[in-house]
Amino acid sequence: MEQVFQQVINGLSLGSIYALIALGYTMVYGIIKLINFAHGDVYMVGAFVGYFSMSTFKLGFVESLLIAMMICTMLGVLIERVAYRPLRNSSRIAVLITAIGVSLLLEYTMMYFVGAGVRSYPPLPGFLNGSFTVGGVVIKNMQLVIIGVSVTLMILLQFIVRKTKVGRAMRAVSQDAEAARLMGINVDNTISLTFALGSALAGAAGVLVGVYYNSINPLMGLMPGLKAFVAAVFGGIGLIPGALIGAYMVGLLETGVVATGYSMFRDGVVFAVLIIILIVKPTGLLGKNIKEKV
Amino acid sequence: MLEIRDLNVHYGGIHALKGISLTVEAGEIVTLIGANGAGKSTTLSTISGLKKPTSGQVLVEGEDITTMRAQARVKMGLCQVPEGRRVFAEMTVLENLELGGYHRRPRERTADFDLVYDRFPVLASRRRQLAGTLSGGEQQMLAIGRAMMAHPRILLLDEPSMGLAPLLVQEIFDIIQSINEAGTTILLVEQNAHKALQIADRAYVMETGKIVASGPSAELSATDEIKRAYLGG
Numbered sequence: 001m002e003q004v005f006q007q008v009i010n011g012l013s014l015g016s017i018y019a020l021i022a023l024g025y026t027m028v029y030g031i032i033k034l035i036n037f038a039h040g041d042v043y044m045v046g047a048f049v050g051y052f053s054m055s056t057f058k059l060g061f062v063e064s065l066l067i068a069m070m071i072c073t074m075l076g077v078l079i080e081r082v083a084y085r086p087l088r089n090s091s092r093i094a095v096l097i098t099a100i101g102v103s104l105l106l107e108y109t110m111m112y113f114v115g116a117g118v119r120s121y122p123p124l125p126g127f128l129n130g131s132f133t134v135g136g137v138v139i140k141n142m143q144l145v146i147i148g149v150s151v152t153l154m155i156l157l158q159f160i161v162r163k164t165k166v167g168r169a170m171r172a173v174s175q176d177a178e179a180a181r182l183m184g185i186n187v188d189n190t191i192s193l194t195f196a197l198g199s200a201l202a203g204a205a206g207v208l209v210g211v212y213y214n215s216i217n218p219l220m221g222l223m224p225g226l227k228a229f230v231a232a233v234f235g236g237i238g239l240i241p242g243a244l245i246g247a248y249m250v251g252l253l254e255t256g257v258v259a260t261g262y263s264m265f266r267d268g269v270v271f272a273v274l275i276i277i278l279i280v281k282p283t284g285l286l287g288k289n290i291k292e293k294v
Numbered sequence: 295m296l297e298i299r300d301l302n303v304h305y306g307g308i309h310a311l312k313g314i315s316l317t318v319e320a321g322e323i324v325t326l327i328g329a330n331g332a333g334k335s336t337t338l339s340t341i342s343g344l345k346k347p348t349s350g351q352v353l354v355e356g357e358d359i360t361t362m363r364a365q366a367r368v369k370m371g372l373c374q375v376p377e378g379r380r381v382f383a384e385m386t387v388l389e390n391l392e393l394g395g396y397h398r399r400p401r402e403r404t405a406d407f408d409l410v411y412d413r414f415p416v417l418a419s420r421r422r423q424l425a426g427t428l429s430g431g432e433q434q435m436l437a438i439g440r441a442m443m444a445h446p447r448i449l450l451l452d453e454p455s456m457g458l459a460p461l462l463v464q465e466i467f468d469i470i471q472s473i474n475e476a477g478t479t480i481l482l483v484e485q486n487a488h489k490a491l492q493i494a495d496r497a498y499v500m501e502t503g504k505i506v507a508s509g510p511s512a513e514l515s516a517t518d519e520i521k522r523a524y525l526g527g
Contacts, residue, residue: 178344
């Protein structure tokens, strides 16, 4: 029983990180129907920004988190502006290929500057390194920080999307961009904002992972990026609550597989579940059947 | 108030509008009638900025807005109610109306809400409901109400009676007329030429991207050609 709770805690931490990345995927898909394959690499850049901020500039955890989020925001907006916006009226496959190109560009540009090797985050101050035991279950303080930061950011995002004027504009553009223009909404700015929010969350995830797993490298965005994408599809791509449910399910599933001793299969199981979901319910757990526009 | 001069629009290789010119004076209801595919909707979308013309001009009160972006046109009082209503189905009636008044300040909006709810009481009672769950007629009212939230000086209506039961069609036309009486200039695109000519001051008739006839509604309705082609008699 203790073992189960232990894995649930581990799964929730991992799931929180996937959730932060999956939200960016799903929001961008929701608004321009693009699977932004460069998104995992924005997360990687966030991890490196946090690394340099902590090791070279000796800044604290919170400052580094905020700086990484800020720089990733700018990076996300820049990527959209330079790579995707000129293709706004092109076929979706052209944009998708561009996204893969941007992904490779980010990975290998980073590799050029920092090398391909693995780097370790500097040790954290005492509190963040600590842990405590509740009824035999070891909870690391960092796990609570990860879950806490993620949930706070998700609530903030939900507030922006549901309650603010720009959030309404985002939802309007994702439902019908042309009708949104007729409301006087600046569609380009709204899309930029979507990239900004998604990238900020990815940047935060990068720093949290760096701090938690203590090891980063320029290709680290690949697998979490794919898994977050799985999570988004899992819950129903384009839907924010879907991405959250999907991400926590993937996180729990993965830690569960590792805990039962099949850690070699952790990635395989996640993708196998994706295949099953796509067969049984192609639109994802919360997805509705696609309505054709008349 | 609104003038378009020698407008040409191409879709890929198709020459959709072939040198259209028309004017709408302040306070008028002008209707654009014609068969499917004549270019009526394209004309409206070019005026509202969704489509870019290859040549020609769009002017509002003498100001050339041909290159102005769609969202800026809304701010200057040019609003389009698109064909097929295009309400935001996954959002509530209230949110749809708020989006209609997107560029207005929240304080200014309070009075606008009253105005819209006054004209469409059904929207008031359904304001927490998702727009996609409304009936066709209610969605059309929402689409018009949403446009009114922007305080248009010129309202462009694209096929407002499409797909509605005859009783509702009459109601929608009454509403259009009363919006006009309250001071909004209207350019109305309709396939229901009979109804459109009844409420319009003037009309233009389009055929395959060109304007083939124009004049006061009463005069046009009396022409044999128009009667035969568009009024079913």
